[in-house]
Amino acid sequence: MKLELPQIITQIDDDLHLCDEKSWQKDLREVITKPEQLLALLDIAPDEYLQHFKARSLFPVRVPMPFIKRMKKGDFDDPLLKQVMPLTNEFKQTEGYTLDPLQEHDTVAEGLLHKYNNRVLMIVKAGCAVNCRYCFRRHFPYEDNSPNKKRWQSALHYIAENSSISEVIFSGGDPLMASDEHLKWLVEQLEQIPHVTRLRIHTRLPVVIPNRVTKSLVTLLKNTRLKPVMVLHINHPNEIDSELISALEPLRAARIPLFNQSVLLKSVNDNAQTLIKLSETLFDAGIQPYYLHLFDAVQGAAHFDVSEQEAVEIANSMLANLPGFLMPKLVREIAGQANKTPINLA
Numbered sequence: 001m002k003l004e005l006p007q008i009i010t011q012i013d014d015d016l017h018l019c020d021e022k023s024w025q026k027d028l029r030e031v032i033t034k035p036e037q038l039l040a041l042l043d044i045a046p047d048e049y050l051q052h053f054k055a056r057s058l059f060p061v062r063v064p065m066p067f068i069k070r071m072k073k074g075d076f077d078d079p080l081l082k083q084v085m086p087l088t089n090e091f092k093q094t095e096g097y098t099l100d101p102l103q104e105h106d107t108v109a110e111g112l113l114h115k116y117n118n119r120v121l122m123i124v125k126a127g128c129a130v131n132c133r134y135c136f137r138r139h140f141p142y143e144d145n146s147p148n149k150k151r152w153q154s155a156l157h158y159i160a161e162n163s164s165i166s167e168v169i170f171s172g173g174d175p176l177m178a179s180d181e182h183l184k185w186l187v188e189q190l191e192q193i194p195h196v197t198r199l200r201i202h203t204r205l206p207v208v209i210p211n212r213v214t215k216s217l218v219t220l221l222k223n224t225r226l227k228p229v230m231v232l233h234i235n236h237p238n239e240i241d242s243e244l245i246s247a248l249e250p251l252r253a254a255r256i257p258l259f260n261q262s263v264l265l266k267s268v269n270d271n272a273q274t275l276i277k278l279s280e281t282l283f284d285a286g287i288q289p290y291y292l293h294l295f296d297a298v299q300g301a302a303h304f305d306v307s308e309q310e311a312v313e314i315a316n317s318m319l320a321n322l323p324g325f326l327m328p329k330l331v332r333e334i335a336g337q338a339n340k341t342p343i344n345l346a
C-alpha cells in the first residue's frame with residue numbers, strides 16, 4: 001500500500017500535458033490574418049461580407065486556430081467570431097470615443113503605468129496573439145513601448161525607488177507574448193526588490209493558444225518568491241473548451257490563483273443568461289470570476305457599447321441567479337480615478 005502512493009503521484013504529473021515553447025510558437029506563426037481565410041475556415045461564403053474586409057487597415061486581423069475551432073461553422077453571428085471579425089462599423093467616428101480612453105499613453109517610466117496605489121502595470125510585451133476588435137489598446141503606440149532588457153532599467157529603478165509598490169502586474173499587449181526566458185529574467189529582477197510581494201499576469205494568451213502554458217512557465221511561477229496570480233480574459237462560455245481546461249490544470253495543480261475578467265460587449269455577451277453560464281463554466285474550470293468591465297469608449301468600437309442602464313439590469317439578473325462568489329464586480333474605468341469604479345446596482 002505504502003509503495004503505491006508515489007506511483008500515483010507520478011502518474012498525475014505525467015497526465016499534465018506540458019508543452020515546450022515550440023508548440024505555442026508554432027500556433028502563433030499559424031495565426032490567421034486574413035478575413036477571407038477566417039470565413040473560409042468557418043464555411044461562410046464571403047460574398048456579402050466583402051465590404052467589411054477593409055477595416056483590417058484600422059487594426060490588423062489576428063486569430064489563432066485554437067480559438068477558431070471553438071466557433072460555430074456557418075454562423076456569421078457567432079459570439080467568438082464577432083470579437084475578431086473586422087466590420088465597416090469601425091470606420092464610424094463617434095463623439096466621446098477617443099484613441100486612448102484610459103489615458104494610458106502617460107507612462108511613469110518606459111512601459112510602466114502607475115495609476116493605482118500599491119500596484120504598477122508593466123507593458124511587458126507589445127502586441128497580442130489575438131486582436132480583439134473592441135480592444136481599448138487598439139491605438140496604443142506600441143512601437144514606443146516595445147521593451148528590451150536595457151529599456152526595462154528605468155521601470156525597475158522606478159519600482160525599486162517606490163516602496164509603496166507591492167504588486168507588479170504584467171500586461172501588454174499580452175505579457176505572455178514574451179518568451180519564458182525573458183519573463184524569467186524580469187521576474188528575477190523583481191524578486192530582488194524586497195517590497196514587491198505579488199506578481200500578477202493579465203493575459204488572454206492561454207485562452208486563444210492553450211499550449212502557451214508551458215512547462216517552463218509553470219516552473220517559473222511555482223518557484224518564484226513572489227506570490228503569483230493569473231487574470232485571464234474570457235468573455236463567453238464558448239471560449240472554454242476541454243483543451244483550455246487541461247492546459248490550465250498544471251497552474252491549478254501549482255496552486256496559482258486563476259481569475260477572469262470579461263468585457264460586456266453588445267451582441268457577444270450582453271445578456272444575463274450568457275454571463276451566468278460564463279460564471280458557472282469558469283468555476284467548473286477552476287477560474288474565479290473577478291471583473292465585468294463596462295466597455296471603454298475607444299474610437300472605432302462604438303458598436304460594442306452596452307449602456308450603463310442595460311448593464312445594471314443584466315448585473316441584477318445575474319446577482320439574483322448566481323451564488324455570491326460567482327458574481328463578478330461590474331466596474332468602469334474612469335481616467336484619473338484611483339481605482340476601478342464599481343457600478344451601483346441599486
Ligand SMILES: *Cc1c(COP(=O)(O)O)cnc(C)c1O
Nearest residue numbers: 113114115116119120121169340
Ligand atoms: C486595472 C488596472 C490595475 C489593477 O487594478 P485591480 O483593481 O487591482 O485589478 C492596475 N493598474 C492599471 C493601470 C489598471 O488598469
Ligand code: SF4
Nearest residue numbers: 128131132135173204
Ligand atoms: S487580448 Fe486583450 S490587449 Fe490583446 S487585443 Fe484582445 S483585448 Fe486587447
